[in-house]
Amino acid sequence: MVLLSIVVLLVVIGVVIYRRIPLPLGSAAVALTWYLLGYLTPAFWSLWLVVPLAAVLLILNVPALRRPVLSKPVFQVLGKAMPSMSTTEREALEAGTTWWEKDLFSGRPDWHEFAQIGLPQLTQEEQSFLDNEVEELCAMLDEFDIHHHRKDLPEEAWQFLKDKGFLGLIIPKEFGGRDFGPYAQSRIMSKIASRSGTTAVTAMVPNSLGPGELLMKYGTDEQKQRWLPGLANGTEIPCFGLTGPEAGSDAGSIPDVGIVCKGEFEGQEVLGLKLTFSKRWITLAPVATVVGLAFKLHDPDGLLGDSSKSDYGITCALLPANHPGVEIGKRHHPGSPFMNGPIKGQDVFIPVDWIIGGAPMAGKGWRMLIECLGAGRGISLPALATASGEMLYRTVGAYARIRRQFNTEVGKFEGVQEATADIASCAYTMEAFRQMVTKGLETGSPSVMTAMAKYHATEMMRRVVNHSMDVVGGRAIQHGPRNFLALPYQSVPVAITVEGANILTRSL
Structure with a gap:
């Protein structure tokens, strides 16, 4: 009977662990089971069973005992077993902000606070854009024709996207953009997608991860004045090169590099970067006029001013697509005929001022990218x-x-x-x-x-x-x-x- 009682007790402990029953409730269940088994098997109350069980329950339920006796040794063992966290990984974890979802994931959501969250609303200008420009664009689109015959958008649709500000929905009005909110952007893209997924993808890229958002958040005043008006009116078509042949979701492992050095630009010797990169599956690359690039920056000679630091990490730069050495490759075919293709370059020299945000933002590209995703x-x-x-x-x-x-x-x-x-x-x-x-x-x-x-x-x-x-x-x-x-x-x-x-x- 003692052996059978031990088996029953172990089963109860197993259920408590497997079902993740809260510690106080689980301990009470184990203690009650032991107590009841003691009536069926008096020997079960013997000290050689009581003392260890009582000690374990006491340690588990008293934080002052649990932390030094159990938690600290376990964390020390796990700390040695876990691989070290790289700077890139730490930046990814620390990037971005939190909102009400933090309460939800913590397991203690404040539903009263949730009930106070109002639904997003369109402004009068955003509603008018949906009712007029978006409807007019949709009337130009025939996805079967785009997919099977043209393999591209109609020329009048391309021009309409540029002229009516579809490529600059997120850009502030001071630079000629629409400055629409997230909800309006979503509604606009959904409406276009209901008519033509190819057109929706084409309009999405300039308004999501790309030079526009990075420039607005991190660009220098000079960079904003140089690029944002053109991005807003469609005279500049952007793309952003992050994914490569050997780095997809693991963007932190990109092999593309930029070496800080001096070189000639517009007839003068300037401090700059020599870039070597190979990007693949880049949306809008075949028609882009401006290319954003992510690469790992190295400064072996300490030319940026910090001789103790040679590896800066992921950095983002912006350069014209027709810059010497930049090669836009043969167009990809991703199953939907939106523009997509590779970008390559070998020892392409650019001024250090072409880093988004300038030299002070060297090595901060990963945080920039995570926050703009x-x-x-x-x-x-x-x-x-x-x-x-x-x-x-x-x-x-x-x-x-x-x-x-x-x-x-x-x-x-x-x-x-x-x-x-x-x-x-x-x-x-x-x-x-x-x-x-x-x-x-x-x-x-x-x-x-x-x-x-x-x-x-x-x-x-x-x-x-x-x-x-x-x-x-x-x-x-x-x-x-x-x-x-x-x-x-x-x-x-x-x-x-x-x-x-x-x-x-x-x-x-």
Whole structure:
């Protein structure tokens, strides 16, 4: 009986650990089990069992004992086992801001505070832009024609995007931009995406991670005056080179380098950088006039003024696409015909003033990038996903009402209802947290929340599109101008992959 009682006690302890029952409650359960077993097996109350169990429960429940006896030794052992954290990794963890989601992830959310958060609202100017310019742009677009025939946007659509400020939605009015808020940007991109995903991606890039946002937050006054007006009116088309053949989601491992040295620029010897880089899968690269680059900066001769520091880390610079030595490679084909391609350069010399923010921002590029990823992760990609969810809710729902099999509307089949119900719930969820996240972006750059938004939105989009393919069936497979599903289905991997691969986010 003693052996059986020990087994029962161990089972209870195992359940407490496996179910992660809170410590005081779990200790009470273990103590009560031991007490009850003592009536069935009096020998179970013997000192050789009582004393160790009482000691363990006492240590676990008294912080003054638990910390020195248990917690400190365990942390010391784990500290030796864990790899050291690099400067880049530490900067990534410390970058960005937090909002109400901090309370949620802490496990102690203040729901009263949550209830006080107002929904994001469009200004009169933003609503007018949606009702007029965006509608006019959508009328120019035929995604089947863009995808299968042109392999590009119509020329009039390109010009309209430039002339009407679609490429400068985030740029302040003082530089000629629209200066729209996060919610307006999301609504605009969703509307465009409902008509043409290719056009939406084209408009998203200048308004998310790229030279515009980096310049606004970190650029020198001279850099802002030089580039922002052109970015706002579309005479300058930006791209940003971060991803390379050997560095995708692990952007901190980029092999691209910049060596501080002196060289000739415009007939004078100046302090600058010699860049060697190879970037791949860069959206808008084939048509870009200005290129943002991320690279690792080295100053072996201490020319930046700090002889004790030679490796500065990731740095961001901005240079014209036609600068000598910059090579825009052959266009990629990512499954949707938005402009995408490689950028290369070998020993390309640029003045040190072309570092975004100037020499004082040398080595601070990783923090800059992490804090600016919020637009792509929190606005652009969730906007694409929300557009897909709402469009397919409408079209697949309508199809299920008019398509008949076995003399019955397919929408009445329980299997189809299961899929369409999930489409509806995902569409509702994506719209809800689109509003939640863009409201949070009004307060700063909540990097954790935007990363989670990107992951969940694009995964829901994938689920919705797959459900839609199941319901629509053969009609969704055959390509044609009236097929509303084939091109979204083909483009899903783009959203899943970019701005941090979903499989990485899910693993973390």
